[in-house]
Amino acid sequence: MKELLSLFDRIIQKVNINLREIGFDVSPYVSEIIRLEHMLRFYAFYGITPNHPLNFEFRHSSLAGSYFLGRCQAINSILYKSDIRGDELKKKGDVVRYKDFEIHVNRDEGIHIQDTILIKTLVHNYSHDPETLESFFINNTVSTPFANIHGSPTDGCFIGPFATVDLTTMIDCVIGAYSYIQAGEIGHLSINPGTVWVRNPDQFNFLYCYPPDRLSHYIHFAAGSPPQGVFMDFVEDHKEAFQRVFEVVNIERPANIPNTASLDRFAVIKPKIRIGENVLVSQRAYLDNSHLGKGANAQENCHIINSRLQGYNVTAHGAKIIEADLGRYVFVGFNSFLRGCPECRLSVGEETVIMPHTIIDVQEPIRIPAGQLVWGLINKQADLESNSIALDDLSKIEGRFSKDRLFFEGRGALFVSAFRDRIQHILQANGAFFDGTRNKGHAQTNQNISFNTIQPYPEGKLEGLYPTILIQP
Amino acid sequence: MKELLSLFDRIIQKVNINLREIGFDVSPYVSEIIRLEHMLRFYAFYGITPNHPLNFEFRHSSLAGSYFLGRCQAINSILYKSDIRGDELKKKGDVVRYKDFEIHVNRDEGIHIQDTILIKTLVHNYSHDPETLESFFINNTVSTPFANIHGSPTDGCFIGPFATVDLTTMIDCVIGAYSYIQAGEIGHLSINPGTVWVRNPDQFNFLYCYPPDRLSHYIHFAAGSPPQGVFMDFVEDHKEAFQRVFEVVNIERPANIPNTASLDRFAVIKPKIRIGENVLVSQRAYLDNSHLGKGANAQENCHIINSRLQGYNVTAHGAKIIEADLGRYVFVGFNSFLRGCPECRLSVGEETVIMPHTIIDVQEPIRIPAGQLVWGLINKQADLESNSIALDDLSKIEGRFSKDRLFFEGRGALFVSAFRDRIQHILQANGAFFDGTRNKGHAQTNQNISFNTIQPYPEGKLEGLYPTILIQP
Numbered sequence: 001m002k003e004l005l006s007l008f009d010r011i012i013q014k015v016n017i018n019l020r021e022i023g024f025d026v027s028p029y030v031s032e033i034i035r036l037e038h039m040l041r042f043y044a045f046y047g048i049t050p051n052h053p054l055n056f057e058f059r060h061s062s063l064a065g066s067y068f069l070g071r072c073q074a075i076n077s078i079l080y081k082s083d084i085r086g087d088e089l090k091k092k093g094d095v096v097r098y099k100d101f102e103i104h105v106n107r108d109e110g111i112h113i114q115d116t117i118l119i120k121t122l123v124h125n126y127s128h129d130p131e132t133l134e135s136f137f138i139n140n141t142v143s144t145p146f147a148n149i150h151g152s153p154t155d156g157c158f159i160g161p162f163a164t165v166d167l168t169t170m171i172d173c174v175i176g177a178y179s180y181i182q183a184g185e186i187g188h189l190s191i192n193p194g195t196v197w198v199r200n201p202d203q204f205n206f207l208y209c210y211p212p213d214r215l216s217h218y219i220h221f222a223a224g225s226p227p228q229g230v231f232m233d234f235v236e237d238h239k240e241a242f243q244r245v246f247e248v249v250n251i252e253r254p255a256n257i258p259n260t261a262s263l264d265r266f267a268v269i270k271p272k273i274r275i276g277e278n279v280l281v282s283q284r285a286y287l288d289n290s291h292l293g294k295g296a297n298a299q300e301n302c303h304i305i306n307s308r309l310q311g312y313n314v315t316a317h318g319a320k321i322i323e324a325d326l327g328r329y330v331f332v333g334f335n336s337f338l339r340g341c342p343e344c345r346l347s348v349g350e351e352t353v354i355m356p357h358t359i360i361d362v363q364e365p366i367r368i369p370a371g372q373l374v375w376g377l378i379n380k381q382a383d384l385e386s387n388s389i390a391l392d393d394l395s396k397i398e399g400r401f402s403k404d405r406l407f408f409e410g411r412g413a414l415f416v417s418a419f420r421d422r423i424q425h426i427l428q429a430n431g432a433f434f435d436g437t438r439n440k441g442h443a444q445t446n447q448n449i450s451f452n453t454i455q456p457y458p459e460g461k462l463e464g465l466y467p468t469i470l471i472q473p
Numbered sequence: 474m475k476e477l478l479s480l481f482d483r484i485i486q487k488v489n490i491n492l493r494e495i496g497f498d499v500s501p502y503v504s505e506i507i508r509l510e511h512m513l514r515f516y517a518f519y520g521i522t523p524n525h526p527l528n529f530e531f532r533h534s535s536l537a538g539s540y541f542l543g544r545c546q547a548i549n550s551i552l553y554k555s556d557i558r559g560d561e562l563k564k565k566g567d568v569v570r571y572k573d574f575e576i577h578v579n580r581d582e583g584i585h586i587q588d589t590i591l592i593k594t595l596v597h598n599y600s601h602d603p604e605t606l607e608s609f610f611i612n613n614t615v616s617t618p619f620a621n622i623h624g625s626p627t628d629g630c631f632i633g634p635f636a637t638v639d640l641t642t643m644i645d646c647v648i649g650a651y652s653y654i655q656a657g658e659i660g661h662l663s664i665n666p667g668t669v670w671v672r673n674p675d676q677f678n679f680l681y682c683y684p685p686d687r688l689s690h691y692i693h694f695a696a697g698s699p700p701q702g703v704f705m706d707f708v709e710d711h712k713e714a715f716q717r718v719f720e721v722v723n724i725e726r727p728a729n730i731p732n733t734a735s736l737d738r739f740a741v742i743k744p745k746i747r748i749g750e751n752v753l754v755s756q757r758a759y760l761d762n763s764h765l766g767k768g769a770n771a772q773e774n775c776h777i778i779n780s781r782l783q784g785y786n787v788t789a790h791g792a793k794i795i796e797a798d799l800g801r802y803v804f805v806g807f808n809s810f811l812r813g814c815p816e817c818r819l820s821v822g823e824e825t826v827i828m829p830h831t832i833i834d835v836q837e838p839i840r841i842p843a844g845q846l847v848w849g850l851i852n853k854q855a856d857l858e859s860n861s862i863a864l865d866d867l868s869k870i871e872g873r874f875s876k877d878r879l880f881f882e883g884r885g886a887l888f889v890s891a892f893r894d895r896i897q898h899i900l901q902a903n904g905a906f907f908d909g910t911r912n913k914g915h916a917q918t919n920q921n922i923s924f925n926t927i928q929p930y931p932e933g934k935l936e937g938l939y940p941t942i943l944i945q946p
Contacts, residue, residue, distance in 0.1 A: 043722060043925075050933030054940055247721050249516060249926055448931040452516075453722055455923035460523030467527055470943040 004036055004062055004464040008078060014115050014140040018156025018172045022190050026142050026158050028223035033119060033144060038080060039064045039464040040456060042246070045266075046072075046471065047449040052087055053108050056471040062456060062464050065246075066118075067266065067283050069449070071110035082118040083283055083300045086111050087442055088126050088429060090133060098130040105133050112137040119144055121159070122300050122317045125151035129169045145227055146235065146301060147175075148317050148334055160193065161227040162219055162318065164334045164356060177221045178210070178231075180334060180357040193221070196357050196375060200418065204410030208355075208375050211405065215377070218337065218359060230361075231337065234320065238286055238303060241268045249453070260434055262447040267298075276311060280430045280443040293328070295432030297443070306342075314426050316356065324348065327370060331423050333358065340366070353391065353419055373416075375406060391416050477509055477535055477937040481551060487588050487613040491629025491645045495663050499615050499631050501696035506592055506617055511553060512537045512937040513929060515719070518739075519545075519944065520922040525560055526581050529944040535929060535937050538719075539591075540739065540756050542922070544583035555591040556756050556773045559584050560915060561599050561902060563606060571603040578606050585610040592617055594632070595773050595790050598624035602642045618700055619708065619774060620648075621790050621807055633666060634700040635692055635791065637807045637829060650694045651683065651704075653807060653830040666694070669830050669848060673891065677883030681828075681848050684878065688850070691810065691832060703834075704810065707793065711759055711776060714741045722926070733907055735920040740771075749784060753903045753916035763794075766801070768905030770916070779815070787899050789829065797821065800843060804896045806831065813839070826864065826892055846889075848879060864889050 015026050044063035046056055055071040066079040070086020089109040090096065096103045109126055112135055121143040127136040128151050138149060143159040151167045159165065160177035169185045176193030183199040191197070194210025221227040245251065251265045254273070261279040263269060269281070270288035280297040281287065290304045293311030298304055303320045310328045315321060319332045323340030325347045332338065333356030340346035340362045348354070349370030360366065360378045368374060368384065373394055376387040386404035397412030408415075427433065431441025456466045488499050517536035519529055528544040539552040543559020562582040563569065569576045582599055585608055594616040600609040601624050611622060613629045621637040630643050633650035642658045649666030656672040664670070667683025694700040718724065724738045727746070734752040736742060742754070743761035753770040754760065763777045766784030771777055776793045783801045788794060792805045796813030798820045805811060806829030813819035813835045821827070822843030833839065833851045841847060841857065846867055849860040859877035870885030881888075900906065904914025929939045 048928060048930055048940055050930055050935055247723070249720060249722055450928035450931045452928050453926045455521060455925050457521055457523055458921040458923045462523055467521055468943075468945040470941075470945075472941040472943075 001036060001463045002461040004039060004078075004462075007060065007062070007076060007465070008034070008036065008117070011076070011078065011115050011117050011140070011142070015117075015142050015156060015158060018140050019158060019174060021172065021188055022174055024158060024174050024190065029144065029158070029221070030117065030142055032224065032226045034078070034080070034117065036464060039078070040458070042081065043453040043455045044068070044079070044466070045451045045453045047451055048471075049446070049449050051445040053089070053091070054471060054473045055108075055110065056469065058454075058466055058469045060468070061466055063454065063466050064456070069446075071108055072113075073110060074113045075115075077113050077116040077118070079113070079116075079118045079121075081120045081284075082123065083121075084111060084113070084118075084123045085125075085282075085300070086136075087446060088124070089136065090126050096130065096133055101130065103130060103133060107134050109134045109136055112139075114138075115140045117142045118149075120146050120301075122148045122150070124148075124300070124317070127151070127153055128167045129153045131169075144221070145232070146318055146335070150317070150334070161221050162231055162335050162357075164317075166334065166356070177219045177227065178215060178335065178357055180355075182356075193219075194357075196355060198355075198415075200410075200414070203418075204408070204412070204415040206406070206408050206415065208406045210377060218361075234303075234337075238268075241270065241286065242266075242284070260431070260436075260444060262431075262443045264446070265449075265451065278432050278434050278441075278443050280432075280441070280446070295427060297426070297430045297432065310350070312427055312432055314423055327352070329423070330354070331419075337361065351391070353423070373419075376404070474509060474936045475934045477512060477551075477935075480533065480535070480549060480938070481507070481509065481590070484549070484551065484588050484590050484613070484615070488590075488615050488629060488631060491613050492631060492647060494645065494661055495647055497631060497647050497663065502617065502631070502694070503590065503615055505697065505699045507551070507553070507590065509937060512551070513931070515554065516926040516928045517541070517552070517939070518924045518926045520924055521944075522919070522922050524918040526562070526564070527944060527946045528581075528583065529942065531927075531939055531942045533941070534939055536927065536939050537929070542919075544581055545586075546583060547586045548588075550586050550589040550591070552586070552589075552591045552594075554593045554757075555596065556594075557584060557586070557591075557596045558598075558755075558773070559609075560919060561597070562609065563599050569603065569606055574603065576603060576606060580607050582607045582609055585612075587611075588613045590615045591622075593619050593774075595621045595623070597621075597773070597790070600624070600626055601640045602626045604642075617694070618705070619791055619808070623790070623807070634694050635704055635808050635830075637790075639807065639829070650692045650700065651688060651808065651830055653828075655829075666692075667830075669828060671828075671888075673883075673887070676891075677881070677885070677888040679879075679881050679888065681879045683850060691834075707776075707810075714743065714759065715739075715757070733904070733909075733917060735904075735916045737919070738922075738924065751905050751907050751914075751916050753905075753914070753919070768900060770899070770903045770905065783823070785900055785905055787896055800825070802896070803827070804892075810834065824864070826896070846892075849877075 039062045042065035044066040046068035052070045057073040059075045061074045061077045065081035067083045090105045094105040138154045140156045145161040147159045148164040154170045156172040158174045162178045163175045164180045166182040171187035174190040179195040194215040196208040198206040219229040219231045258277045260277045263281040264283040266283040267281045267285040272289040274291040276294035278295045279292045282300045285298040286303040288305045291308045296309045296313040299317045301318045302315045305322045307321045307324045309326045312329045314331045316334045318335040321338045327350030329351045332354045336358040338360045344365040348368045352372045355375040363379045372388045374388040394412040395416045400409035431443030433439040512535045515538035517539040519541035525543045530546040532548045534547045534550045538554035540556045563578045567578040611627045616632040618634040620632040624640045627643045629645040632648045635651045636648045637653045639655040644660035647663040652668040667688040669681040671679040692702040692704045731750045733750045736754045737756040739756040740754045740758040745762040747764040749767035751768045752765045755773045758771040759776040761778045764781045769782045769786040772790045774791045775788045778795045780794045780797045782799045785802045787804045789807045791808040794811045800823030802824045805827045809831040811833045817838040821841045825845045828848040836852045845861045847861040867885040868889045873882035904916030906912040
């Protein structure tokens with residue numbers, strides 16, 4: 001394991017150099033969550049299909065449990081149960097619009113991960129940075145449990161547990177636990193835990209900060225200890241069911257799944273599941289006793305338990321939905337935690353948008369009306385007063401408003417339409433609107449993937465490191 | 474599946490061109506045994522260890538179920554459940570003695586398979602051809618079920634079911650079903666089924682031919698049909714147990730296996746197995762209710778059922794041992810079929826050599842004394858008269874002798890010592906003599922192999938073909 005240890009040290013050193021201006025030392029945060037012996041226990045896998053451009057390159061890396069699809073390169077990196085999905089990468093000849101520019105993509109886009117540690121992190125989508133359209137890179141970065149890096153280059157960062165960086169170009173940043181950042185280009189920033197920040201310069205700025213004491217009940221991460229709290233316990237309590245999924249090479253497909261729907265073979269499908277047409281269930285999703293109506297999607301690492309989703313629902317990466325009833329077109333953002341209980345279920349009316357990183361942990365039955373925007377920490381019906389607004393009302397806002405810990409400024413209509421467009425795009429990309437011939441999406445094209453498993457050297461000084469692997473068409 | 478079909482046709486055409494002088498058309502033999510849909514159902518796997526030089530290259534090939542270890546290249550080939558083991562390849566700097574020559578190996582040896590179809594074929598060992606010491610190649614060749622290509626280049630051949638070419642350089646040949654050829658350089662030959670031919674020019678010549686009518690009860694292969702007979706039925710009856718072995722990614726190791734022994738994770742180990750020190754059990758071996766004493770080995774595709782092997786036994790590739798008791802140092806050659814039954818067991822005395830491709834199918838209890846050479850087809854004790862000779866007696870022969878269907882000429886002592894040396898070498902290479910520090914062999918170095926599985930394109934015109942895969946240190 002000598003080489004793996006020295007790779008680990010080298011990455012930490014590189015990230016610390018990047019973060020020297022912020023004065024942040026990564027070491028005490030990672031030493032407790034990266035158990036190098038895990039790097040031996042889990043295999044990595046990559047998908048082969050005729051629908052996704054192939055080009056894998058892994059060198060001097062350890063990849064335990066990682067899932068790869070599409071063009072991807074990992075060099076000098078340690079990845080652990082990371083879902084790196086390259087099924088939305090741009091292709092040569094695509095045209096990207098950015099402000100007034102129309103930019104032609106001049107080669108197939110690829111994911112490049114270099115000198116990076118990703119622990120149970122999802123990396124997905126495509127580069128939204130107009131400067132690097134063909135390269136989706138993450139360099140010299142440490143990302144801790146269940147963080148999401150979505151749609152964008154990142155460079156020299158530390159990303160806390162259950163944090164998300166979305167559609168954004170970061171440079172040298174520290175992102176606190178459970179923070180959600182969709183803020184355009186940022187750099188040299190240290191973001192506090194529990195910051196939900198959605199900014200589009202000159203258009204709008206949405207900023208919510210969790211009360212630190214209440215957030216730490218859910219997720220708490222300090223130097224020298226692994227992350228702790230309800231979120232970690234929840235994931236831990238449900239992980240056993242994944243064992244069989246990883247044990248077998250090919251797994252049987254459950255009966256009664258429509259031909260237009262797709263269940264990833266690394267998802268856990270417990271009994272009493274009803275799946276509608278055009279449904280997409282992604283890898284490491286967990287479904288138990290639930291109903292997913294037509295066009296709904298259950299994204300990576302989400303949990304949907306004892307719940308009913310009426311259709312065209314987006315359940316984003318890492319979201320949890322327990323004992324809840326969701327109307328059509330309800331959007332549940334990244335890492336949101338919606339927990340009803342049998343005596344007090346949560347109900348969410350149609351077209352409501354649950355902001356990424358929202359916690360609704362019910363202490364009494366809660367009913368959220370249709371067409372709302374919901375954020376922050378909610379335990380009771382009355383909390384909606386300070387933590388929601390009707391989308392129609394928000395659309396009328398020009399200027400600023402604040403509610404409790406939320407601060408908003410800019411044009412509400414642009415914020416609402418940005419969200420609606422994105423939801424529409426996600427449903428489209430996932431194949432929710434497939435009509436038998438048109439509007440194919442991931443639910444249709446990801447149905448038949450061959451998975452190849454790759455394993456590390458089992459002993460010796462290269463123990464835990466993977467040999468160099470190149471896969472080409 | 475378009476590309477796979479055209480690859481198949483191209484290989485057949487190439488082999489037919491090679492065999493034009495013999496006037497042999499391969500097509501009607503292979504069309505019935507190669508079911509291209511199998512190429513989709515099974516995955517291939519390659520082993521990663523620090524003990525074997527790595528360098529895999531697969532291009533434009535279909536590899537279903539194949540097992541690779543060591544440096545290996547497969548180009549334009551169709552392999553199906555083939556065990557291609559590269560753990561005895563020569564290394565740069567090795568010195569090979571051939572007659573009066575001392576030849577230095579100037580680079581690591583690699584296996585090269587090109588334009589080849591191998592169906593459930595074992596390819597193993599290293600090149601014994603002094604002209605191609607660094608290249609272990611098999612080109613434009615079709616090899617049918619359970620054939621063995623052992624230790625040597627082959628070029629443009631058709632090899633029948635359960636046939637073996639051993640230590641030999643072939644060129645354009647047709648080798649009939651169940652024929653065993655260890656004859657030095659041969660070429661442009663068509664060998665009848667059931668020919669057991671061991672020749673060392675200027676030293677000895679051993680030739681046995683099975684009675685065709687009796688052999689066809691065991692294995693029969695004609696144009697237009699798949700191979701038939703007892704051997705095929707036997708393998709078919711035992712294949713179900715392999716299902717779980719291939720289903721799971723990592724398999725538990727049975728308890729009570731000495732640290733010095735090695736059980737391949739793709740072997741089937743049924744209950745009531747006792748394994749001694751330094752035992753080697755290879756991939757696709759099948760063990761049921763048997764005892765393997767210290768230093769015994771059970772090689773690829775062998776079956777050992779209700780039997781007791783006292784120790785230092787060689788059970789070569791594809792041999793079957795059922796209801797039998799074998800003394801120490803008993804050697805059972807390639808594809809031999811030793812079948813006792815509960816009321817009439819077979820017993821074999823120590824140091825006896827069962828020639829490759831021997832059939833002992835008991836109709837009454839049979840007891841073979843120690844120190845014999847045994848060949849051909851035996852059903853009763855009395856058959857030993859015409860099908861065995863004491864090794865000591867054989868050693869005294871100078872000239873020629875014949876017994877029933879056996880013809881021998883040359884120096885018996887050289888024949889006996891060649892066999893004894895080889896058995897000693899096999900035991901040595903397999904680690905039978907490991908003393909805790911010295912004499913390590915495969916039983917010790919192959920214990921801890923990471924297996925990576927590789928799968929083909931699941932659909933589209935490349936369906937059943939594998940992407941190009943390169944694996945390097």
